[in-house]
Amino acid sequence: MSRGWRLLLTPRGLIGLLLVLGLGAMALAAPWLYPDDPLDMVATPSLWPGQDPDYWLGTDLMGRDLASGIFHGARVSLLVGLSAAAVSLTIGTAVGALAGFLGGRAEMLLMRLTEVFQTMPPFLFAIAVVAVLGPSIGHVILAIGLTSWPGIARLARAEVMAVRARDFVDAALCCGASSSRLLLAHVLPNALSPILVTASVLMATAMLTEAGLSFLGLSDPNLVSWGSMIGAGREALRTHWYMAAVPGVALALAVLGLNLLGDVVDDILDPRREG
């Protein structure tokens, strides 16, 4: 554990941890700090940051408080990141682990399915799913999850196959353990840690994808996300660049934090990378 702490307490680890904790804190604090709907028009439109102390991050073209949007947007971005990663991990691990464990014809079928989804252009597929279902937050999450699982499935399959080849699995099989029990009790837990490490990258990618979809106009109109704020601020890019810059910076910092933390966790779990 001391090695883990040492790695976490490097500048990299600390910055990552702080950024991710900050993201979480903002998401939790949003309803207390800004109880009103962030979509409400509350002040003079196009206030610059610092111009009015009540609206320290300024207001957008419609006179909505950017600070309120940033805090509530943290909730949405976090929700999208976490849920999309969860969807992706669930599908990916299930498909990959089953394929790796079952082998044979089932494996071939499952991996073909994975290939189908991997072969389709992912962002286009996400656009199509959102366009077909309608851009509500749930559908955006589903679309991102549906397009990002094949990588996880391949990883999960490889890990499961590696673990399965180890002695303790054979031992368990000899003792008469059922294969489903074996998969859940022995193989998966051992294969899980490298899969979880990629979760942080998945979250970060999901948040970026959500922003890209928002930029193309495919976002939930009832919620404020950082992506939709950038999309809305793009209109005023030349006159009030801060409207797109503020959520853009927030998004970049959050993605940065998740990646840094992911790296550090990766290092902690991978003893070969010491030093």
Added chain:
Amino acid sequence: MAGGVAWLAARRLVQAVPVLFGVVLVNFLLMQAAPGDLADVLAGEQGAATPEMMAELRARFGLDQPVWMQFLHYLGNVVTGDLGHSHRLGLPVLTLILERLPATLLLMVPAILLASGSGMLLGGLAARRAGSWLDGIISAGVLLAYATPLFWVGLMGIVLFGVRLQWLPVGGMRDPGADLSGLALALDTARHMVLPVCTLSLFYAALYARLMRASMLTALKQDYVRTARAKGLSPWQVDAVHAGRNALLPVLTMVGLQAGALIGGGVLVETVFSWPGLGRLAFDAILRRDLNLLLGIVLASSVTVVLVNFLVDLLYGLADPRVRAA
């Protein structure tokens, strides 16, 4: 030799037929599930319609047929090499795709080359000096590039280089007003390429740099590198030739995985820079329910993925003799 490769490539495509079938089926069903059809779109964009017009359009496009018939009909056409017609644009899908293909390649190929080149260089450098200030700067820059939304970088690039400094054109692939040809056209196109290619490659460069740094770090600790060092080879030779070549493999794999993004991934950059590529064409096809056109592009993209992965496997063989043997 070349014939052999072509034959191998063809075999790979035939093996991929079930996957391609799956891709077409998934997208076909997805578009069938979409509310509204091409007749709605045409009525919508004209701002008026009558019931007779709607019925005529649907009959014309075959939208009044049962779904399974439409699918079988499409499959039958594809098997004979006919990707169908874009009813909205009045042209064969193949023509539309071939029209846009040069623009897509002109954007994607340089972007991938630039990204993989600079990414591997930066990643390699960072790994060699792991822990130094250089590593810190490269890693921080790479992460920042990775974390910033692409379209945002593009927009900022337009504002800075296109409008403020006026060094580069704001968008498009060439200057349509001037009748250019030959070298002048090539130069003009190159000028138009700078911003979109750099924007697009930024993200991929970051991706490759991260990957390269990680795999290079692993490679540098391998026994054979230590052996090579002990043999007295210069550090540059050791790193570049031995460790670098091995670190290349994961990066190559990544290029193969990214192939799927090759055609579709440009949507955002194409939008920001008015680049007439396939991504934008596909995006419009989705929003306009131009089923044949979308299926055609997705199919073309999937074939590209299969072929690129084939190419990556070939390169793998060159980079790692063990793979070739197997």
Added chain:
Amino acid sequence: MIPPAMSRRLLLAGLGAATLGIPSRMALAQPAATPRRGGTLTAIVQPEPPILVSALNAGAPTGVVSTNIFDGLFTYDWDMSLKPCLAQSWTLAADGLSLTFRLRPGVKWHDGQDFTAEDVKFSLEEIWRKIHPRGRATFAAVEAVETPDPLTVTLRLRQPSPVILSALNAYEAQILPRHIYAGGDALANPANLKPVGTGPFRFREWVRGEHIILERNPDYWDEGKPYLDRIVFRIVPDAAARAALLETGQAQYAPYSPVPLSDVARLRALPGLAVETRGYEWISPWLFLEFNLRKPELKDRRVRQAIAHAINRDIIAKTVWHGFGKPAVSTVPSSLTRFHNPDVPKYPFDVKKAEALLDEAGFRRGADGMRFALSHDYLPYGDDYRRTGEYVRQALRRVGIDLTLRSQDTPSYLRRVFTDYEFDISSSWASSFSDPQIGVQRLFWSKAINKGTPWTNASGYSNPEMDQVIEAAQRAVDPAERARLFREMQALAATDLPNLPLIELHFFTVHAKTLRDVATGPDAAYSSLKHAWLEG
């Protein structure tokens, strides 16, 4: 040539608008300068048109390009009177049952063939009436088309149909070459992508996704015109990129509100650019909320009135649309001076009144402060419409209506609103055109309730009295009587409130100041650029 017995004769070629007592607004705007010949104009068209023939695709982008290649029989003057184009004059019989056009002699198609009355007859019978979405209705009363000689066309009408006179320009009733289209499937004709017209510019090339190039027609009948040598229409999907192109002078002309509204003030302040809102009067677009009267809450007129009172149209015009709109009073925009009715029942912004009406209708506020929940499907045509929806949401939540926004792409929207009727309140826009019969009546006429057909009566509103007024207006020959009937239609509409007019939209064109004579008529945005010229 024209028998004086045929009344109501208008020949405006040389007389100009001045004889009608309406000063040309163009003349007021800038002193007449001598136009200069030559130059390439780079214009922006957005989005990319699917084909280049307006007679076969009535969409706006097609119109922007196509009207440079094709002519109509007439164009329109500022007072919506007809100005000669391919037709030199028109005469309407006293009984309103025959309409005769005298065509311009010596006009040639771009491929060298002669333009004749047969082209007009063919276009009307085979294209406008069979394919054009509005033409089917506009020309429905035409029983026969006669061509006594190559330069005369007479329409025999089943019943008087004055609406025809409001739809005769190159956008709404484009003349196609019979020798290219006759006998074949017009919608599949390759000429739709390489058009052959009689217009001031000839088609040269179209590189999809990039640009469309037109070149000056040296044999154009209007001698000396056009002034420009070439027009390049660039296709630029992103609004910010369009603004940058205009700002840097890489494009000089962009119609149809090409840049974000919030960016207009900045562009307008630049020394080289001008923002023009004229040239859209002939379509006079307006934005409204349409209520689904099949829904129990919205069936109650008091609820609809309450919603009308709860919405501040000034905020929509000023803040949401940055001043590019005018609060709407009636369902026929004020720019249609002949038909607009300013004295309809009004619903000023009054939150208390709105609350009282909702209480009266029996919808009291619940524990959460809300009375009932509705959804709002806004028109998916961009950020301005979304922001309008966001304002409406906020305004209605204030009076206790829990409004949820629903976003979707255009086909989903059309399917939901016009086929499935699965909506509560939608926002929509309509082009009025210069005659309410073309653009407005469909919203109130029960015969326009056509499930499955976009842009028909989606509210489900049906009132026999309204139907009577509308059908009488369609047949009325006397212009004054016709106008009176349409004013009555507006009063009824404002009383029954199946839809709520929000604002009259002011579309705009951004162009370089060096490009002169851009807005030369009320349909300029849908007309050729034959009058436009570039300063040297």
